[in-house]
Amino acid sequence: MWCNLKPLPGANRLIKHLKTNGVPTALASNSPRCNIEAKIFFQQGWKESFSAIVGGDEVEKGKPSPNIFLEAAKRMNCAPSNCLVIEDSLPGVTGGKAAEMHVIAVPSIPKKTAEFSSADEVINSLLDVRPEKWGLPPFNDWIEGTLPIEPWFIGGPVIKGFGRGSKVLGIPTANLPAENFSDVVSEHTSGVYFGWAGLSTRGIYKMVMSIGWNPYFDNTEKTVEPWLLHNFGEDFYGEEVRLAIVGYIRPEANFPSLESLIERIHEDGRVAEKALDLPMYAKYKDSPYLRNPSKHGSSTTGGTQSEMDSK
Template sequence: MEVVAVPSLPKQLHLYTAADEVINSLLDLRLEKWGLPPFEDWVEGTLPLDPWYIVGPVVKGFGRDSKVLGIPTANLSTKGYSDLLSEHPAGVYFDWAGLSARGVFKMVMSIGWNPYFNNKEKTIEPWLLHDFNEDFYGEELRLVIVGYIRPEANFPSLESLVAKIHEDRRVAERALDLPLYSSFKNDSYLRSS
């Protein structure tokens, strides 16, 4: 018998040493790793989700995304989202992002603990895949999350973390062009104010 554990408490992996594999959620179960046929739900490296929604003003984060990683994120406060964050496992998602005065943009987003930086709190860190000339702290950001890419992971180096984030960007950009996901660009939620 082989055992795959899905801990109910985040950051408690040390409690599951007898398991053959420990994953964050069933979204991360790869049947082919265990000699079984893979799930057929995956579409070009992404898992479609029933859309879920987040809205809030853009807030200052830890300041490491732009400065340390070279990846400017539009962080959102987690206040008021504890139930939603507990429903969705830590990982990398992609979606459409609406800024009322600027338009709708493709986005890739990390929700989680950022193990490389050992965060103490779960964060919401969207990266709008567009070059902006200025920041937009305080502006309302509306998200329609439509798909999942991968579980949160730790990395042996900053370079490997940055490379993986850029790979996530490429996956999200390609996926959001697929009809399955592109139709959500017109979701009225993105343009509400």
């Protein structure tokens, strides 16, 4: 069972960054120590990256008690006030603050971020950690305002969506059928991404897309929608679109007005347009999946219908 668990987006990147820069790091979980060891056994490089591992069965009280965090600091020979906790649960945030540590919350259910107001910072995902805000070495992998990611691929027929893309935003978007991708969509953190889009009868185009709940429109389900950066002049419902998602731009966000939302969508488009000319991203334009999906499966991850970015 543990071998099938996937790290949260950005987890491997963060752990590797801290280890490379010599930052002492502990893993503190309410799970029994044996379960922690079993889980991380299948994550290459994790066990040796932690200076200390503390299980819930090694302290008198688990989270929300501060005991587990205080024990981790002790094993790292660090003062609690010099420690930064990254937590996805409310008991963990409560325990970290009780230990008088700095706490970043990464809620496992983003729609409930208001419950994590006691944290020093609440972020959308581990992709959005900014170590320099806490006196730690910054990441150096951002390029032209974008973060390279392990590419993922999705595809399906273009369908009619909410009708907001062209009518409200003035930005035509290509909706994909939600039922095809629900499992995979749940694996990817919300935010704005970019990459390449292949249309079965038209060619390959640059694209930027959102994944999330579109807070401005208050969607009730997590959705994905690409905006192809090309003026087609006509609808192409029913055509198959294949996407290669290769980079990340920013987290999901709300906006005070429709005008500010539209302005940011266009800025995301400009960022993607420029970045996709870089060789590290441009090479994926030649992905066989974009050109001949019949030989490479229908889709490997998911997309649904939403507005490009009500974030």
